[in-house]
Amino acid sequence: xxxxxxxxxxxxxxxxxxxxxxxxxxxxxxxxxxxxxxxxxxxxxxxxxxxxxxxxxxxxxxxxxxxxxxxxxxxxxxxxxxxxxxxxxxxxxxxxxxxxxxxxxxxxxxxxxxxxxxxxxxxxxxxxxxxxxxxxxxxxxxxxxxxxxxxxxxxxxxxxxxxxxxxxxxxxxxxxxxxxxxxxxxxxxxxxxxxxxxxxxxxxxxxxxxxxxxxxxxxxxxxxxxxxxxxxxxxxxxxxxxxxxxxxxxxxxxxxxxxxxxxx
Amino acid sequence: xxxxxxxxxxxxxxxxxxxxxxxxxxxxxxxxxxxxxxxxxxxxxxxxxxxxxxxxxxxxxxxxxxxxxxxxxxxxxxxxxxxxxxxxxxxxxxxxxxxxxxxxxxxxxxxxxxxxxxxxxxxxxxxxxxxxxxxxxxxxxxxxxxxxxxxxxxxxxxxxxxxxxxxxxxxxxxxxxxxxxxxxxxxxxxxxxxxxxxxxxxxxxxxxxxxxxxxxxxxxxxxxxxxxxxxxxxxxxxxxxxxxxxxxxxxxxxxxxxxxxxxxxxxxxxxxxxxxxxxxxxxxxxxxxxxxxxxxxxxxxxxxxxxxxxxxxxxxxxxxxxxxxxxxxxxxxxxxxx
Numbered sequence: 130x131x132x133x134x135x136x137x138x139x140x141x142x143x144x145x146x147x148x149x150x151x152x153x154x155x156x157x158x159x160x161x162x163x164x165x166x167x168x169x170x171x172x173x174x175x176x177x178x179x180x181x182x183x184x185x186x187x188x189x190x191x192x193x194x195x196x197x198x199x200x201x202x203x204x205x206x207x208x209x210x211x212x213x214x215x216x217x218x219x220x221x222x223x224x225x226x227x228x229x230x231x232x233x234x235x236x237x238x239x240x241x242x243x244x245x246x247x248x249x250x251x252x253x254x255x256x257x258x259x260x261x262x263x264x265x266x267x268x269x270x271x272x273x274x275x276x277x278x279x280x281x282x283x284x285x286x287x288x289x290x291x292x293x294x295x296x297x298x299x300x301x302x303x304x305x306x307x308x309x310x311x312x313x314x315x316x317x318x319x320x321x322x323x324x325x326x327x328x329x330x331x332x333x334x335x336x337x338x339x340x341x342x343x344x345x346x347x348x349x350x351x352x353x354x355x356x357x358x359x360x361x362x363x364x365x366x367x368x369x370x371x372x373x374x375x376x377x378x379x380x381x382x383x384x385x386x387x388x389x390x391x392x393x
Numbered sequence: 394x395x396x397x398x399x400x401x402x403x404x405x406x407x408x409x410x411x412x413x414x415x416x417x418x419x420x421x422x423x424x425x426x427x428x429x430x431x432x433x434x435x436x437x438x439x440x441x442x443x444x445x446x447x448x449x450x451x452x453x454x455x456x457x458x459x460x461x462x463x464x465x466x467x468x469x470x471x472x473x474x475x476x477x478x479x480x481x482x483x484x485x486x487x488x489x490x491x492x493x494x495x496x497x498x499x500x501x502x503x504x505x506x507x508x509x510x511x512x513x514x515x516x517x518x519x520x521x522x523x524x525x526x527x528x529x530x531x532x533x534x535x536x537x538x539x540x541x542x543x544x545x546x547x548x549x550x551x552x553x554x555x556x557x558x559x560x561x562x563x564x565x566x567x568x569x570x571x572x573x574x575x576x577x578x579x580x581x582x583x584x585x586x587x588x589x590x591x592x593x594x595x596x597x598x599x600x601x602x603x604x605x606x607x608x609x610x611x612x613x614x615x616x617x618x619x620x621x622x623x624x625x626x627x628x629x630x631x632x633x634x635x636x637x638x639x640x641x642x643x644x645x646x647x648x649x650x651x652x653x654x655x656x657x658x659x660x661x662x663x664x665x666x667x668x669x670x671x672x673x674x675x676x677x678x679x680x681x682x683x684x685x686x687x688x689x690x691x692x693x694x695x696x697x698x699x700x701x702x703x704x705x706x707x708x709x710x711x712x713x714x715x716x717x718x719x720x721x722x723x724x725x726x727x728x729x730x731x
Contacts (some may be wrong), residue, residue: 186624210627217622223481224617224672237615238627245611245675270672290626 135195136162136294136326137183142192144178152178153190154350162293165320165327167341167358169334171371174347176330180298183328185209197293210238214287215296219303220279225270228282232257232267235289250289257288260322261315277308284316288323295320297329301336313340334362334375334387346370359385368393399670403683410690414459417698420450427451458587461595462693463686465584465648466658468599470685472641473659474666474677475606478613479637480542486660487645490545490638491552493654495525496646498556500653501563501576508572514579518650521556526642528552539631542620581705582655584693595647602644603682606637610678613637617674655707657714658685668721688714 142156152175160166168176181187182194185201194201196212204212214235222231235257236250258264263281266274271282280300287295297316301309313331317340320327331337337344338358346354346361348370354361367375367387374391415427422430429441430448440448472487480489499521503513532548534540560580567573612633615623623630645659662685663677670676692709699709 184625186621206624206629207627210625215625217625220618220622222618224478224614224667226614226672230614230673234615234618234626237612243608 134162134198135159136164136197137328138193138195140193140195142179142182142190142194144175144182144187144190146178152350153182156192156350156352158345158352158355160326160328162326163320163324164343165317165341166329166343166345167337168328168330168345168347169332169337169362170330170347175350176347177298179347180215180296180328180330183294183296184213184215207238210290210292212292213294213296214290214292215298216280216283216287216300218299219276220283222272225272227267228258228263228269228271228274229254229267231271231282232263232286232289235286238290253289253291254285257285258282260288260319261285276303277305277311280304280308280312281315284312284319288319292325294326294328297327299330299332302332309336316340334358334367338362338385362387396670396676399676399680403680403687407683407687410687411459411463414462414690414694415451415455417694418450418455419698419701422447422451431456453588457589457592458584458693459690461587461592461652462584462690464592464595464599465652465655466686466689467682468603468644468648468685469655469658469689470662470666470681470683471603471606471678472645473661473685474663474674474681475613475637475641476659477663478617478674478677479634480546481617481619482546483664484660485546486656487641488553488654488656488659490529490549490642491525491556492522492642492645493649493656494553494556494560495528496522496649497576497580497654498559498563499524500579501560501567504576504579505563505567505572515650518653519646522646522649523642525552525556526638526646540634542634578705579653580707582653582707582710583696583703583705584652585697585703587652591651595651598647599644602640606640607679607682609633609636610674613674613678653707655689655710657707657710658689661714661718662688664718665721 137158137160139156139158142153143151144153145151156179168179170176178187182190185204185206196204196209201209232254233246233250236246236253240246255264258267261281261284263278263285266278271279274282295316300316301312304312313336316327316329319325341358343356344358344361345352346366353370354366364375364377367373372393373389374393375387375389377385377387380386412424412427416422416424426441426447430443430451432438433440434452469487476485476487476489477483496518499517499519500514502521503517507513507517529545529548529552530540532551533544564573564576567576612628615626615628616630616633616637620630663681666677666680666684670680689710692713693706695713696704696706696709
C-alpha cells in the first residue's frame with residue numbers, strides 16, 4: 130500500500146444545518162493513508178458534523194470531499210461504508226440481538242442485492258471479535274453487555290466493514306478509567322496492524338499526546354491548529370480555545386502531560 | 394439445527410390445525426371422512442359414501458375459508474413483525490399508518506351510498522385504506538424527501554383518528570336497521586361469506602408480498618438500528634423503508650378489503666415469535682407468518698363453532714389474544730423487548 134497517498138482530502142468544506150448558522154466554515158484537511166489523527170475541540174466545535182460528512186450521512190455540504198481519490202458525492206451509500214467505518218459514541222439497542230448477529234451487520238455494505246451473510250462473513254466476524262477481545266461474548270445479547278464491552282463490539286463491527294478508514298466519535302467518553310485506556314490502546318494497535326487510517330475525536334489532551342501522531346484542533350467550525358501533538362498543544366492553546374488554565378509538566382518517563390487547574 | 398426444528402414443529406402444528414378445522418363446525422365431519430373426500434377430489438376417484446352434503450360443506454365452504462384464514466393470518470403476523478422492525482416500536486401493529494380506519498371509512502361509504510353494486514365494499518375499503526396511508530406519508534414527509542419514522546407513526550395516529558371520526562359520521566348517517574349492523578360487523582372482521590371466488594385476487598397478492606419480506610428479512614436487522622446507524626452501515630434507508638412499508642400495506646390492504654379489520658394478530662404474534670426464536674429478523678419474520686396463520690385458524694374455529702351462531706373473528710382474536718399476550722409478557726418480560 131502506498132503510504133503517501135491521501136486517504137481523505139477536504140477542500141474548503143462548508144456546512145450548516147440551518148441557513149445563516151454555519152457549523153463548518155471552510156475546512157481544509159488532508160490525511161495520509163495510515164495516519165493516526167486526533168480531532169480536539171470543545172463541544173459544538175463541529176467535530177461530529179465533520180465526521181457525519183466523512184461517513185456520508187450529512188449531505189448538502191459545500192466544498193470537496195475526496196476519499197481514496199474518489200469524490201464522496203459520486204459514491205454509493207454502500208461504497209462509502211466500504212471506505213469509512215464510523216464507530217458511534219454509543220448505541221442503544223432496541224432488540225436484544227446476539228453480539229454475533231450485531232457484528233455481522235457490519236458486513237451489510239459488502240452484500241449484493243439478494244445477499245444474506247454466509248460462512249465467509251461469519252469468519253470475518255469471528256476474526257474481528259478475536260482482534261478486539263469481543264470473542265468471549267459473541268453468544269450473549271448485545272444489550273446485556275457493559276459499556277466497555279459494548280464499545281469493543283462497536284469497534285469489531287466497524288472492523289467487519291473492512292474499510293480503510295476508521296473514524297471514532299469520542300470513543301472513550303462513557304468509559305471508566307481502565308476502559309478509557311484499553312479502548313484507545315486497542316484502536317491504535319488495530320490501526321497499525323491493519324494499516325488503517327485513524328481519525329478520532331478526543332477530549333483529553335493527554336490522550337491525544339499518548340495515542341495520536343497528529344492533532345487537528347477545531348474551534349467554531351474552523352481548524353485553528355494542526356501538527357504533532359507535543360508541538361501543537363501548549364498552555365496558551367488550551368487557554369485560548371478551551372477556556373482552561375492548564376500547567377504543562379513532565380512525568381517520570383519524561384513525557385509531556387497537562388493538568389487543568391482553573392476554568393477561565 | 395434449532396431453526397430447522399422450529400420449522401418442522403410449525404409445519405406439524407399447522408397441518409394438525411388444518412385437519413381439525415376441516416373436521417370442526419356445527420356440521421361435524423369425521424377426520425377420516427375428510428381425508429377420503431379430499432383424496433377422491435384430488436385423484437379424481439369415486440366419491441366415498443357421503444352423508445347429507447358433506448362434500449359441499451367441506452369443499453365449497455370450509456376449504457376456501459381455511460385457505461383465506463391462513464392467508465390473512467400469515468400476512469397479519471409477518472406484517473406485524475416487519476412493522477415493528479421498521480418502526481422500532483413494540484406497540485406498532487401493521488395498522489399503524491391508518492389503513493384500518495381508512496378502510497372502515499371507505500367500506501362504510503360504499504355500504505351507504507353505493508349499496509347494491511357488486512364488490513363496492515371491497516373497492517371502497519381498498520381505496521380508503523390506501524388513501525389513508527398515502528395521507529399519512531404526505532403529512533410525515535419532510536421537504537428534503539426524507540420520512541422520519543417517528544413522524545410517520547405520529548401522522549399515522551393523526552390520520553387514524555381522523556378517519557375514526559369520519560366512520561362515526563357514517564354510522565350516524567347509516568340506516569340503523571340494516572346498514573349500521575352491516576358496517577359494525579364488517580369492522581369486526583369475518584370469514585363467514587368466503588367461497589372459492591372470493592379468494593381471488595388475495596391468494597396471489599398476499600404470497601407475492603410475503604415472499605420478498607422473507608427474502609430480505611435480514612435487512613430489517615439493519616433497518617431496526619435506526620436511520621443514522623443503518624446509513625453508517627451502508628444502507629439506503631429511505632428506499633428500504635418504503636419497500637417494506639409498501640409490501641405491508643399491499644398485503645394488509647388486500648386482506649382488509651375482503652375480510653374486514655382483524656386486530657391483535659399483527660401486534661401479538663411478533664412478540665411470541667421473538668420469545669421463541671430470539672430477535673433476529675431472519676427467524677422472526679417467517680416464524681410470525683406461521684404463528685399468525687395458526688393463531689387465526691384457532692380463533693376462526695372458535696368463532697364459527699363455539700356458539701350456534703357465528704362470532705365475528707376480530708372479537709375472538711382480542712379475547713384469546715389478550716390473556717395470551719399478558720402471559721408471555723409476564724413470563725419473559727426481559728427477553729420480549731430489550
